[in-house]
Amino acid sequence: MANAAAICYRGAMKRRALLIFAALSLIAASARAQLTAADVTAIINQAVLRAVVNSPNSVIAVVDREGYVLGVWVVRGGPATPGEIATAVSKAGTAAFLSSNQNAFSSRTAGYIIQQHFPVGVKNTAPGPLVGVGLSNLFVSDVNHFKKVDLIPCPFPPPTPAPPSPGTFGSTIAFTSLDGSPGGVPLYKNGQLVGGIGVVGDGTPQPPIPFLPVPPFPPFAPCIFASLPTPGVNAREENPFVYIAGSDPDEDVALAGQQGFAPASSITADNVFVGGIRLPYAGAITAPKPPKKKKKKGPPPPPPMVTGNPDPGFPIVSSPPPFPYPIATFGGVDGEIRQPIISDPLTAPINGQPRLTAAEVASIIDFAAQRVKITRAAIRLPIGSQMQAFITVVNNPDADNVAPTVLGAFRTGEATLFSWDVAVQKGRTAVFYTRHDFLGFGLNVAMSTRAVGFLAQKNYPPGIDGNSSGPFFTEQDKLSGFSGVEPDLTFTATFDPSSPPLRTGIRADLPNGITIFPGGIPLYRNGVLVGAIGISGDGVDQDDIVAASGTHDFLAPDPIRADQFSFRSTRLPYVKFPRDPTL
Structure with missing residues (x-):
């Protein structure tokens, strides 16, 4: 009896210790660093001051670590297009989602590791280690996606009575996914990852992704889509699967916004080697355009000022409280x-x-x-x-x-x-x-x-140029709502909205698409x-x-x-x- 009592006591103490640990962990989670509306304003203002000099067509998005959009700013004024919102949010979200307190990756980093050759441009090498990851965290996902801070659970009816994923609590943003174009960098406070900033506007020219809806095209409930392109409007303003080397104006603007919220230089992607290959983090910074010299002497030109306005659908807000995960x-x-x-x-x-x-x-x-x-x-x-x-x-x-x-x-x-x-x-x-x-x-x-x-x-087998394609080549894009001839060429967004929860309009078996790496x-x-x-x-x-x-x-x-x-x-x-x- 004494032994039994001792065992019961030890079990009770163990359970109590676990409960205390869980409570302390939840307290720690609620106290973790987060972006406030004041932080977001400061980040955007810094980015805008850079944009008005070098990239006046910029649209700037800030997301938190969980993928909530905390603000979208249109430097030229007026509303942003759905394609601009999708591109800027995707870049910001990519930097936030690929980073941690121990590694800071940018959207440029993502673009480097998804190409058909690794290192990029070296023939007869295998694809990048995360080839195809750009077709993850899709706006159609029933698991996790970038979202608006309205905390409305999107109605993705599960095929079975499983609880909905908290990663979908918030209106989804059409045609967002991970993005490999420069212009997205992570944000940190006191060494903790808190989000990302993404910019689209005057970056390196590249083909957009047009939106080709599958008819019929009925209206959507606003709780599902925070922004949605109409036929003839681009789903994304840049192709997220094309790698761009060198400096890029979008990235310049993002890095300007990152000041005061930058990661430690010791954890940026250019300190990481994969298979002996150093990963990129950011290209060379483009010098601001010098002001035109005046012939007559006079007072110096005024410093650049913050211009533009928040997009009506995405005002500046603070990061929502952390979800209480067990x-x-x-x-x-x-x-x-x-x-x-x-x-x-x-x-x-x-x-x-x-x-x-x-x-x-x-x-x-x-x-x-x-x-x-x-x-x-x-x-x-x-x-x-x-x-x-x-x-x-x-x-x-x-x-x-x-x-x-x-x-x-x-x-x-x-x-x-x-x-x-x-x-x-x-x-x-x-x-x-x-x-x-x-x-x-x-x-x-x-x-x-x-x-x-x-x-x-x-190429099949991979890594040998000139070989014919593998039997599953292009299946990933067809099962994601994006359709292309090759992962690094022209894409279109082909989305069938008529059969929820078949958000991709392809297969109910794969509601968040597929992946093609180990x-x-x-x-x-x-x-x-x-x-x-x-x-x-x-x-x-x-x-x-x-x-x-x-x-x-x-x-x-x-x-x-x-x-x-x-x-x-x-x-x-x-x-x-x-x-x-x-x-």
Whole structure:
């Protein structure tokens, strides 16, 4: 009895300690650095003073770390076009979502790592490590997207009774996504990431993305779309998939706005090496245009003044209070439960096998988090830091036109926010391509996102110029609401608004699109596909090793793994781990 009492006491004390820790963590979250309306005003004013000299057509957007738009300023005056809003917000959001307290990435950084060659412009090299990431965090996403500070949950009806994602609480902004054009840089306060600033206007000329709606085109509820282009108006003013080297006026204006809110120089992207290649952060600063000399002597010209006005739909506001995500510990790693851990809401067995339970989902997350704890980061500074990641699990709906339900999303530490949507994309991509025999193998092969991406490049096998395209090439853009001949050429925005929640107008199976880089692996029970794990937050090899660790009790049978098959005489990959990954 004494032993039992002692055990009960220790258990009670442990639970109390966990509750105290959770409370303290929530207090810390509510006290974290955030942008105030005064901060946003100061940032925009600094950017405008630069813009009136070098880029008077600028439209400037500021977002917070969670992707809420805190203001859009039109330097020339009047309202901004929907395409300008989408472009400026996408650039700002990209810088905020790709950065953390340990790495500061810009939209230029994003553009460098998504090209068909890495390093950019070097022939016969494989694509960038995050090729295709520009088609994530889409405005159509049911997981996370850039949004207005109205906190209205967008009505993305789930296919099953899963709770809606807090990342969608706010009116979405049409045709936003991650962006690889220069002009987006992150914002920091006291060493903490608080958001990003994005600029579009007089930057390096490049083709816009026209909007070609699929008829019929009915009006939208304003709670869904904060801005929406009409036929004949550009969806984006710049192509976000084209890499631009050298200085850029948009980036100049953004950097001016960043003054006083800049990251430490020790964590900017140009301190990060991926595969031995230094990443870019910002191009050379363009000197202000000198004033014209007057023939007659007189007083000096007045200094530039703030001109323009806020866009009517996006007045300057403070960042909203942080959402109270539950605090938890998995695998010895503290973090946030971004989407609740639940059992598969579908009850019918899959080929006689039971579906995933909440306890099993928690176990999968725990195994993955254990690996996060001991894995060296590829992008975080200083070198030798622990990686951070989003760990997500999705179900297998075992039916067409039904989206895999998110059974749990855990954010370790302060993992990058773009990774939330991408991690779910990876899980859903693995389920989708595993469920279908698109390659004609005669059976459903266990397809990781590394395998899918290998088959989705401009050249197959990747890295050999002149080869024909892979069988999945251009599928990602077709499943995202953007359609293009190639990821780095002309795009159009083809959006069918007539069939919500089919926001892309393509497939209900993939409500937030797909991804084509590593970190997603299918989960099996006794040879039957029951779901998938998706990991995002660091280098792709780091994501892969964490995902593989999560499959500990749900491994795919060896004979049906993608790496047991060849396509066009080339063996497919399944997973790949970093060399010497452990801290």
